Amino acid sequence: MSKYVKAIFDSISNTTIAFLKHDISLDIEDIATGVTFDYTDKEYISAVSFSADIKIYFVIYMDRELSNHIYKIFFPMELEASEKLELLKELPKEIANTIAGLSISSFPVSYQKAILSPPIDIDKNLSKKFSSSKQIRTNRGIFTYEIFVVD
């Protein structure tokens, strides 16, 4: 893994943890690395990509408890059930986009013009060149993410 790719991975990781701690005010109880991330049948999952001379994917998954907690922070008032359902479904996209956007400013300088994609569907058959995954257990649920470069 090149030093630049490692630096980008570290930026995204650090931003993720900072976001959960400071923007969502969560306590981080445990962080497991190298977790196997199965994308199938996950409810609250989203992915974005960064394009520079390499393409880096950032995929997140929040469990139901965490998704509901973050939803209540965004929308503390009562909403109709159908509206709440739609917002919950969209929430991971916004979280992935926000963390990804915040992380760019700490990328190596030559990668700070990386173009961030809108939320994308993940192709499970992508051939991953380098990847890093973490499962973060918080006091309000579990946040899992994977960062990878494709061949």
Next chain:
Amino acid sequence: MLNIMIVDDSTIIRKTLQMKLESIGFNVVAQAKSGKEAIELYRETLPDLVTMDITMPVMNGIEALKQIKKSYKDAKIIMITSHGEENMVMEAIMNGAKGYVLKPITEEKLTKAITKVYPECQNM
């Protein structure tokens, strides 16, 4: 009371903006999911201000800004942007955007950006 149109492809952002703008005291008169829809709704509602996302499918915020400004020279449009979009923000400003708000969106940031366009809103 200012009439505001929200333009963003994210349901979360549209709802968040609606909540925050209405809590400050503004009136949200329309919401568009794309630049193309924004142009149509602008024509119908003639809002006092537009909050415009930059990256959207079908037509992005900068193209929508240009087209609205072409027909409505006095249109007041503020861009809503993420980090990493600085070049696009500059392009928007050069094409007549009145300012920008960087995500995450807060009421303070919204009020500050809107007050630059409508100073009379300072005490809201």
